[in-house]
Amino acid sequence: SPAISDRSEDAWDAIVVGAGAAGIIVADRLSQAGKRTLLLEGGGPSYGITGGTQRPEWLEGTNLSRVDVPGLYKSIFADQGNLTCGTLLNAFGGCTIGGNTAINAGLFFEPPASDYDLYYPRKWKSADMERATAKVYSRQSSTDNPSSDHIRYYQSGYDAAREWIVEGAGFSQVDLNRNADRKTKVFGRPIWNYHNGQRGGPVKTYLQSALKRSCFQLKSGTRVKRVLRSGDRATGVLTVSNNVEKTYKLRRNGRVILSGGALFSPQLLMLSGIGDPGVLNKIAAAGLLDDLSPSSWINNTAVGDKLFDNPNTFIELESPEITSFVHSYDDPVPEEAEPYVERRAGPYTFASQTSAFFNTIKHSNGDVVGLQGTIDTAGYNEYTSNHTITLNIYGTSGLKSTGRVQLDENFVPGPSQETYYSHPRDAQDIATFIRSIFDALPASSLTPLNIAQNATHAEIVEYITTPSAYAVGQVNHWSSSCRFGKCVDENTKVIGTRNIFVVDGSIVPPLSVNPQFGIMVAAERASELILRL
Numbered sequence: 270s271p272a273i274s275d276r277s278e279d280a281w282d283a284i285v286v287g288a289g290a291a292g293i294i295v296a297d298r299l300s301q302a303g304k305r306t307l308l309l310e311g312g313g314p315s316y317g318i319t320g321g322t323q324r325p326e327w328l329e330g331t332n333l334s335r336v337d338v339p340g341l342y343k344s345i346f347a348d349q350g351n352l353t354c355g356t357l358l359n360a361f362g363g364c365t366i367g368g369n370t371a372i373n374a375g376l377f378f379e380p381p382a383s384d385y386d387l388y389y390p391r392k393w394k395s396a397d398m399e400r401a402t403a404k405v406y407s408r409q410s411s412t413d414n415p416s417s418d419h420i421r422y423y424q425s426g427y428d429a430a431r432e433w434i435v436e437g438a439g440f441s442q443v444d445l446n447r448n449a450d451r452k453t454k455v456f457g458r459p460i461w462n463y464h465n466g467q468r469g470g471p472v473k474t475y476l477q478s479a480l481k482r483s484c485f486q487l488k489s490g491t492r493v494k495r496v497l498r499s500g501d502r503a504t505g506v507l508t509v510s511n512n513v514e515k516t517y518k519l520r521r522n523g524r525v526i527l528s529g530g531a532l533f534s535p536q537l538l539m540l541s542g543i544g545d546p547g548v549l550n551k552i553a554a555a556g557l558l559d560d561l562s563p564s565s566w567i568n569n570t571a572v573g574d575k576l577f578d579n580p581n582t583f584i585e586l587e588s589p590e591i592t593s594f595v596h597s598y599d600d601p602v603p604e605e606a607e608p609y610v611e612r613r614a615g616p617y618t619f620a621s622q623t624s625a626f627f628n629t630i631k632h633s634n635g636d637v638v639g640l641q642g643t644i645d646t647a648g649y650n651e652y653t654s655n656h657t658i659t660l661n662i663y664g665t666s667g668l669k670s671t672g673r674v675q676l677d678e679n680f681v682p683g684p685s686q687e688t689y690y691s692h693p694r695d696a697q698d699i700a701t702f703i704r705s706i707f708d709a710l711p712a713s714s715l716t717p718l719n720i721a722q723n724a725t726h727a728e729i730v731e732y733i734t735t736p737s738a739y740a741v742g743q744v745n746h747w748s749s750s751c752r753f754g755k756c757v758d759e760n761t762k763v764i765g766t767r768n769i770f771v772v773d774g775s776i777v778p779p780l781s782v783n784p785q786f787g788i789m790v791a792a793e794r795a796s797e798l799i800l801r802l
């Protein structure tokens with residue numbers, strides 16, 4: 270008989286769906302433990318190392334793709350190439366090897382211990398997470414000074430922000446990861462997961478170790494349509510690749526791990542007959558659950574519920590002392606392109622953030638709400654003089670507004686409207702934060718352009734909750750749509766199933782920091798727990 274060279278004919282101990290921040294790590298750890306592991310990714314090549322070749326002319330002759338160069342981060346918003354999810358998602362996101370880690374800014378902030386102790390269940394408290402955090406640090410390098418010449422470029426916005434936030438508002442200047450537990454009145458340099466002046470992330474680290482193992486296989490360009498199951502047990506997955514459907518089977522004690530991200534994993538559960546019965550009825554009416562009788566649906570309204578994203582506001586600031594900077598995709602000045610190509614030096618080694626700061630608001634009932642500001646080297650939209658910069662203000666942990674993963678008429682997932690500001694306290698808290706830092710503006714040379722410096726608290730609430738180019742946009746820090754206790758159990762197993770797991774942003778509660786670091790730690794922890802089962 271002919272030799273079977275394609276091991277997809279075999280059965281797998283673990284089928285991991287989605288090669289993003291979490292999926293790559295879980296697949297690496299399970300294959301390291303000797304499990305026959307198949308990692309399925311709907312998207313295609315991204316970084317040069319994955320076969321990605323999309324690049325501007327000035328990178329011709331290198332092995333870099335646009336994904337590798339931190340300074341080309343923002344170009345993704347103007348031209349997505351084939352890196353993003355397009356019509357598969359009602360939001361902006363990376364559908365490519367690396368998922369959103371291949372298109373994000375690479376900001377890499379460790380969550381404070383209090384996030385684990387306040388918002389996670391048993392087995393996930395800060396003491397349980399120390400090992401997982403140490404594992405992430407040992408695999409994934411990070412830096413606050415990425416240029417090989419150790420010069421930080423275009424720092425006039427940093428200097429102005431420091432005058433304002435540290436000298437004016439009294440925040441402490443700290444190394445934000447060495448002091449990860451401090452999230453009240455701290456200011457510091459951005460920290461990225463870059464390595465040697467290039468984009469880092471799990472594709473450059475965990476995926477490379479997995480690829481060396483014979484028990485591991487990555488199949489890109491392969492979308493999972495649904496999990497196949499017999500009752501509460503998954504038996505495999507149905508995929509589509511180049512319009513051809515194919516089944517991948519699990520071994521007897523095998524597991525499916527969904528790591529498609531906080532919008533796609535709930536969608537996939539629903540398309541597999543697991544979720545809110547009202548939604549399952551609609552999917553069935555469209556003929557998409559034909560092989561599952563309603564008696565084998567697993568009704569769970571927590572699938573896709575309590576979706577979170579950071580509500581954000583862009584505040585445009587101007588100062589005669591600032592020189593703005595915008596990276597160019599096609600045509601960087603030779604004095605900035607050459608040092609990058611030759612020795613990974615210059616401003617193309619960073620994605621344009623110059624500082625970040627954090628604060629908290631403590632409510633009388635004990636709730637603690639996290640707030641974050643991140644400052645960029647350029648203005649935005651109507652405010653792009655050579656002297657403007659953008660402050661991006663987020664509400665983070667402890668916010669009360671959440672939405673749902675909503676499927677449209679084509680069953681494409683996206684956020685429901687209540688995701689932002691559906692609870693009035695959130696806007697009050699964020700406005701309080703903005704008002705308090707605005708009080709310190711006179712200490713700096715900065716003038717806000719889109720919100721008046723003397724705006725009242727009520728005016729700020731109105732501004733941040735009224736959709737505009739500067740407010741109520743999607744930050745795409747999706748999380749929390751398959752929460753512990755209701756959607757998955759403490760071992761990340763979907764409640765009501767025997768062997769279907771969710772490990773990605775879906776299980777991570779709203780964090781005090783940008784989500785990638787916390788999602789990677791969650792993947793390390795989930796791998797430990799799954800391997801113990």
Ligand SMILES: Cc1cc2nc3c(=O)[nH]c(=O)nc-3n(C[C@H](O)[C@H](O)[C@H](O)COP(=O)(O)OP(=O)(O)OC[C@H]3O[C@@H](n4cnc5c(N)ncnc54)[C@H](O)[C@@H]3O)c2cc1C
Nearest residue numbers: 287289291311364368369373375376493529530774783785
């Ligand atoms: C523009 C942008 C900038 C960001 N900047 C930062 C930042 O600087 N710092 C930070 O911490 N976070 C940032 N984030 C967020 C961060 O990247 C994400 O939170 C994180 O990558 C999510 O990880 P995940 O494992 O949940 O899924 P993802 O990284 O989203 O990966 C999911 C993968 O699964 C695949 N997939 C989904 N469904 C299927 C299916 N059915 N079949 C096959 N494959 C499937 C997708 O194609 C995708 O590749 C940013 C996000 C965006 C969009």
